[in-house]
Amino acid sequence: MKPVTVQPTRLYCLLGITLWLLCTTRALAYEETRQSARQTLEQGNAVAAYQLMKAEEMGHSGDPEFDYWLGVFALRAGNVSHALIALDRVLLTEPEHAGARMERVAALLQLDQRRAAEEEIERLEALSPPPEAQAAIRRFKAVIEQRRRGDNDPQHNLSLGVAFGYDSNPQRYHSDIALDPLPAPLRNVVDQLIESDVLDLDDPNQLDDATFASRSSLYHQLQASYRGRFPIDEHSRWLLDATAQTQRYMSDAAEEIDLTLLQLAPAYQRELSNGHTWTLQPSGLQGWGGAKQDPLLTRWGLNGRYAYTVGTKSQLTWELSVQRNNFDNALSDYDAGRLGVKLTTPLTHINLRWQAQLSKEWAHGTGNQQRAGGDLNHWQVGMGVDVPIGERQLIRGNMGYHERNYQDDVNNITSRYQPTAREEQIWEARLSWLYPLNRHWLVETSANYEQRDATIEFYDSTRLQTQIGVRYLF
Structure with a gap:
């Protein structure tokens, strides 16, 4: 076949x-x-x-x-x-x-x-x-x-807000002030206790008991903010940010942490031909603290930002800033230089934010040892997420990690007068819920947790703050 x-x-x-x-x-x-x-x-x-x-x-x-x-x-x-x-x-x-x-x-x-x-x-x-x-x-x-x-039209945004909250451990001022936990009133108390032999210099834990017993307290806060935009031409504009805030604790034991801030920050912003944007922003801040609201801090700063789009819609922002901080009644004066980067990524249903920052602080004053630990190296990383719920609600979460390394050994009662390196690791988390009642009224609730671990036990702390407030948007 x-x-x-x-x-x-x-x-x-x-x-x-x-x-x-x-x-x-x-x-x-x-x-x-x-x-x-x-x-x-x-x-x-x-x-x-x-x-x-x-x-x-x-x-x-x-x-x-x-x-x-x-x-x-x-x-x-x-x-x-x-x-x-x-x-x-x-x-x-x-x-x-x-x-x-x-x-x-x-x-x-x-x-x-x-x-x-x-x-x-x-x-x-x-x-x-x-x-x-x-x-x-x-x-x-x-x-x-x-x-x-x-x-190219002028824009003006003004808001007034009031909030009430609870602070489980009001030992420090707001993180923007960055004071060590011995403001002037407490420092005077410590000096008097040492002079009267009530405190044993070999047992700094007594200092904790005497000055940092639980002082949890309710507080109320008032805030006003303004943001203005004044176009110069098609590609450049003037910006103006102004903020006034006051916070008062209701417990007498926490009054020395009362704080009032006033900040003014004008800026010049320009868009480049490739769609990139740079901003130059000087700023001034004045703070008052304590029950009598004595002058606390004067700060001058200069900030530069360069932002551009990455991919289709993510935005990358580089930031370089310098500051001079002069405290009126605390031995914590310092100059600071910071370099930071932030990436904002809008996804289909959420927005993500990633950021990292390196900073250096130089202590100054009558001597380099005025601040416990002297100069400071500080770096931090963090991320945030915005989750819309329906058309009107927003859940906002932030997490961050800080590491602070002081360059000089601490040699005082907190270290039993033994030269000791001071380093701190800080974990913090914040969760907020925002709900606009209408185009003018905004309700916001938040909870903030901070855990601080230090090589010198005296500086260890845990703090929980909760807050509910309402803002009126003009």
Whole structure:
């Protein structure tokens, strides 16, 4: 029996028919998915329509028509990043795909990347679009111009707030003041106890018992803040931040931690041609502390920030600052230099913030030993997350870790007068809930926890603060 032989021509035909059937089957399946997605979108469920197309991405990615519709549905569902990825795949193979460029303009405007959107519009106009596309382009240009006019109009934001809270361990001032836990009234008490032989210099734990017995207290806080924006031209503006805050403890034992702050921070901001922004901001702060609100701190600072977009919508900000801090009644004067970086990443349903900072503080005054430990190296890392709940509520969480290394040995009663290195590790966490009652009233509750571990036991502490407040936004 002779073997059956297949002519090469017939073999090629069979292979061609097989491939055609496979491609036709895939195309029919894709067409059914697209039609189903369009019907779902017309019914008002953009997310479900996008999920239908996304499920087919593995098999059809790279097909310009599929990628175009995937980008369309992703954009309608609010997933701007995925939309841009799909539309970019279309333009890699078909640079003159006007529909993909039109959708890309809409996506860039959702991210408020106006310069990139204008560049895309210029490419669209070079393709001689039909009248309907020209009308859409005019609408995009009107949106860009409206936003630009909004940026060039003066803006004023003023808020007044009142809050009530509980502090389990009011041993320190607000972290912005960064005083060691011996303000002047307590320092005088310690000196008197030592002179009267009530305190044993060899037992610093007595100092804890005498000056830092539990003084948990309720407190109330008043705050007013103003933020103004005054455009100079299309790319530059003046900014002004002003804050006044006062906090009073209700327990007599905690009155020496009462605090009032007044801060003024003007700034100059300019947008560069590549969409990057730099800001230069001097600032002045005056603080008053204690039951009598005696002058506490005078601070002068200069801050520079450079911000730009990373990827499609994340923002990276570099920050460099210097400060001079002069305390009126505490031996903690210091100059500071800080370098920090912050990355803000908006995701589909949450926003993430990552930050890191290195700082150096130089003690100054009548001697280098005025602050326990002298000069300070300080670094910190942290992250935050914003989780919207519905259309009006927001849950905000922050976590951070600090490490503080003092450069001189401590040699006083807290170390039993034995030269001891002072280092601190600080863990902190904050959880807040924000709820706007309407466009003017905002309710905020928060809980803040801090754990401080030091090589000198005297400086160990644990602190829990809870607060509820309301603000009126003008």
